[in-house]
Every structure is written in C-alpha cells, then in structure tokens.
Amino acid sequence: MARGFDESLLSWWREPLKSALISGVAIQEVFNPMRTAGTYVISSTLGESVRAFVPHPLPPGDPDLAPESFVAVNHMAELALARLSGIAGLVPSVDWLLYGAIRKEALLTSQIEGTQATLTDLFDEEAGFAVDNTDDVQEVTNYLRAFRMVQDNLRSPCGLPISVRLLCGAHGLLLEGARGSGKQPGELRHSQNWIGGTRPGNAVFVPPPAEQVAELLGDMERFIHEAAPTLPPLVKIALVHAQFETIHPFLDGNGRIGRLLIAALLEHWGLLSEPLMYLSGYLKQHQAEYYRRLSNIRTGGDWEGWVAFFLEGVATAANEAERGIVAIASLVAADRRRLLESPKAGPVAYRLFETLPMMPRFTIERVRQKLSTSFPTANAAVKVLEDLGIVTEMTGQKTNRSYSYQPYIELLTR
The missing domain is CATH 1.10.10.10 (Winged helix-like DNA-binding domain superfamily/Winged helix DNA-binding domain)
Known part of the structure; x- marks a missing residue:
C-alpha cells in the first residue's frame, strides 16, 4: 500500500460527503479518497531501514481543499476571535489578562508533552518560593522565554519575520538548560527521528529524512508569505501547523514549537492582536483526536477533517477565553470596590x-x-x-x- 492507507479508515473514504455539527454550526466534512499528502522514501537509522514520510508542499492539491468543508466553521471561529479581541478592550488592564493567558498556554502546551507542573508551581517559582518539580517548571518558563522572543521579533521593525531562522532561535531557548538540552537546541536535526514505538522499525510514524528538512521548511515558509493567498488565514494556520508537525524538524520540542507557531501566525495575520487564547487547552482536552486527525492527513490525505477540527478548536478556545476574561474582570472589579470602600x-x-x-x-x-x-x-x-x-x-x-x-x-x- 504505497500511499500508506490504513484499512480501518476505508469506511470513511467510501463516504464522499458527510455532514457534521460542530459547536452548533452545520458543516460538511468532505473526504477525498484519491488525494495523497506525501510520498514514502527509504531511510536508515540505528541500523534499520524505515519508510519515512515526505509531505507534499502546501496547499493540499489533487484535489484542492474543499471550501464547503470549512466556510461555515471558519466564519464561526473568526467571529469568536473578533469577540475575544473586543471584550479585551473593555477591561482596565490588558496586561493582567496577558499575564494569565500566556502562562496558561505555556503550561498547557507543556502538559501535552508530559510536563507535570501546575499554574501554582509557575506562580510560586516567579515569587521565589521553593517548588518540587523544578525541571518541569523550567520547561514551562523556557516556553515563555521562547514565546516572548518570537513576539518581540514580530513587533520590531528590525525583527525577524516568521521564518526557519526565527523558529530555530525559539527552539534554542525552549531547550536551554532543560530536558532535551542535549538534542541540538536551535538546530534542525541532522539525523532521522521517529514517533512512537520502541525502535525505528516499529515506529508509529517516521518523519522525512534529515537531509530534506530544510527544503521542506523552506516550502512551508514560502506558503506562509505567499503574495496572493487563496485560503482564509485560519485555514492556512491549520495547514501550517500540521505540516510542521509532519516535518518534525527538531530532535525534541516539535509539538511546543508547532503550537507556538500557531500563536505567532494569529498575530502575524491580524486575527488576534494579543495572545489571549490558549488553544493548547482544547488540544490537550482532545489529545487523542488531535493526534488522530494529524495522522489521518498522512494516511489518507484527510486535510478537511483536520481543518474542521482545528477551526472548531479555535472557536471553542476563543469562547472559553472570553468567558474567562469576564469572570476575572468581575472578580477584580468586585475586590477593587471592597478595597475602595x-x-x-x-x-x-x-x-x-x-x-x-x-x-x-x-x-x-x-x-x-x-x-x-x-x-x-x-x-x-x-x-x-x-x-x-x-x-x-x-x-x-x-x-x-x-x-x-x-x-x-x-x-x-x-
């Protein structure tokens, strides 16, 4: 099966059009059984030959991404982000909203990778209190440093744009002094990696060979900065995140850098001027589905299913962030009133x-x-x-x- 099809998914491909209801909005999940998302090449690592997956450049083609699969839910997600941006302007200080939101995203994206730190651990570390799981807290604080570095570059006239170079810089900060510090921080990998399994030969997924990583990331970078985009920004973000995770360009930290890239692109395309949404909360809550949707792109070319899942996540996370802002603003206002009295x-x-x-x-x-x-x-x-x-x-x-x-x-x- 040269295209890497999973027999368990054949029932999906026999249904060319499938209705779905996402967050109260009817959408169409369109499956394209003839599309392939990439090709396989033979790669060697640890003395074993493996079939490594090399993704096609973005956007998906043959056939193109079906608009009916994302128009309604994309509109819903864009409206949720617009409301979130609007309500943030009604609170006395956006800074204290950002303080909590950025740290929550840093914590949740790290927890997806197995970190056990809590938000209280992070607050305690910042206060100078002793914390037990210092390694886990270090990973979260490193993410914060990496995020700030990316944000500072994007907001500076002299800063780097979203690019391979910028992501490598963020990766260096992410792994500095933490677990994974011996896995080429700040560098694209020089060797074949794999995901799942006890060895390369029984891996769940084998990303592209190391010698193809730079070219694949270059293609992805060109897609981000294309002069005349034909897809909505949120759809492009969904595609870029999946492509990055498929390339898996680093030996460690790919998931966290890939999710950091989501936040960077939201700002880059003007969808959210401040990082008030913690999408990693949704991805963590639906972690198995998250990984399954990414896998379905590689095994069956199901970009539509992934995009619909991602857009639903954006809408849900934005709505939850909006409710959180209202709750926090109400608490602070009530306590301020008691103090003034x-x-x-x-x-x-x-x-x-x-x-x-x-x-x-x-x-x-x-x-x-x-x-x-x-x-x-x-x-x-x-x-x-x-x-x-x-x-x-x-x-x-x-x-x-x-x-x-x-x-x-x-x-x-x-």
Whole structure:
C-alpha cells in the first residue's frame, strides 16, 4: 500500500460527503479518497531501514481543499476571535489578562508533552518560593522565554519575520538548560527521528529524512508569505501547523514549537492582536483526536477533517477565553470596590491591589521591592488586603509569611 492507507479508515473514504455539527454550526466534512499528502522514501537509522514520510508542499492539491468543508466553521471561529479581541478592550488592564493567558498556554502546551507542573508551581517559582518539580517548571518558563522572543521579533521593525531562522532561535531557548538540552537546541536535526514505538522499525510514524528538512521548511515558509493567498488565514494556520508537525524538524520540542507557531501566525495575520487564547487547552482536552486527525492527513490525505477540527478548536478556545476574561474582570472589579470602600485602605494598598493579577503569589519583601516602599508600609498594605479577605496568608507563621490571591488563581486554573 504505497500511499500508506490504513484499512480501518476505508469506511470513511467510501463516504464522499458527510455532514457534521460542530459547536452548533452545520458543516460538511468532505473526504477525498484519491488525494495523497506525501510520498514514502527509504531511510536508515540505528541500523534499520524505515519508510519515512515526505509531505507534499502546501496547499493540499489533487484535489484542492474543499471550501464547503470549512466556510461555515471558519466564519464561526473568526467571529469568536473578533469577540475575544473586543471584550479585551473593555477591561482596565490588558496586561493582567496577558499575564494569565500566556502562562496558561505555556503550561498547557507543556502538559501535552508530559510536563507535570501546575499554574501554582509557575506562580510560586516567579515569587521565589521553593517548588518540587523544578525541571518541569523550567520547561514551562523556557516556553515563555521562547514565546516572548518570537513576539518581540514580530513587533520590531528590525525583527525577524516568521521564518526557519526565527523558529530555530525559539527552539534554542525552549531547550536551554532543560530536558532535551542535549538534542541540538536551535538546530534542525541532522539525523532521522521517529514517533512512537520502541525502535525505528516499529515506529508509529517516521518523519522525512534529515537531509530534506530544510527544503521542506523552506516550502512551508514560502506558503506562509505567499503574495496572493487563496485560503482564509485560519485555514492556512491549520495547514501550517500540521505540516510542521509532519516535518518534525527538531530532535525534541516539535509539538511546543508547532503550537507556538500557531500563536505567532494569529498575530502575524491580524486575527488576534494579543495572545489571549490558549488553544493548547482544547488540544490537550482532545489529545487523542488531535493526534488522530494529524495522522489521518498522512494516511489518507484527510486535510478537511483536520481543518474542521482545528477551526472548531479555535472557536471553542476563543469562547472559553472570553468567558474567562469576564469572570476575572468581575472578580477584580468586585475586590477593587471592597478595597475602595474600606476606610483603612490607602494609596499603597491600592497600588498593591493593582499588581495582584500579575503577582498572585508574593511575600512582603517582594511587595516592598515591587512598590519601592519600606517594609512596614508594605506589611500594612498587605494587612489591609488580608483583613478584607482579598489575599490569604499561606504559611500560618509570624515571620517569612507568603500570600496568595487565591480566587484569581482558582479562576485561571478552572
């Protein structure tokens, strides 16, 4: 079976047109049994010969991607992103929305790869508290560094565009000092890799040979920057993410860099000016389906099924992010009102409160440094917020106390 067809999927290919209902919107899932997504070549690694998959350049062809498979759900996803952008403009500070959203995406994309760190672990590490799973937290903080580097480049007139070079730079930061640091950080792989299985010969999937990776990524880069695109931006993002994961250009960290690329492209094409959506939450919740849809592209050319799944994910994640923003804004507004009504509250307490969404775990010493004030003044401000039930002391000690803006953390981790 030269095209790598999976016999278990033949029943799908015998149904050329299949209706589906995604998030209340009727769409058409169109299957094209004659399309192939790539070819197989023989590659060798660890003394074994394997069939490595080399994807065709984007966009899908022979036949072209069926518009009826994505028009309705793409419109739904674009509207959800537009609402998300709109509601973000109604809150007093986009910065504290970004603080939580970026960290949640960093955590969830790392958890897909097996990281066990929690959002509280991340907040504790930033507060200077001791954390048990330091390796896992390091992976998440490295993702944050990689994401900021990509974002800074895209927003700078002198920065790199979305390119192989930019992704390699992000990859170097992702693996720096963490698990995988010995797997060529910042470099395209020089050897054959494989996914699943105990050895290359029984792998679930074998990506293209190393010597073809640079050319394949170059084709993908040209597709991103094509002068006259014929597909909607969200559809292009879906195609690029799947293509990147199929190429699997690094020895480690491909999933995280591939999902970082999604966020970068959302900004690049003006779909979301700030990274307020954590799509990795949807992909983690539907992880088996995520991997199955990607696999179906390679085994049966089912780009339509993957695109519909991806667009549904964008719509769902954007709607969830919108609800999260409303909940957080309501909490902060209610707590701010309680503080303003308190006769004991003064300017330092007000300033401390406004920093809480970006400093949800803290010590009095950290407050002193953050607000550039004296220790007694910082202590008094914290005491006002504690008496009002806004923050909670966590140690039960009289010295070296630490505090948490717990309702806010619970909303983020919901």
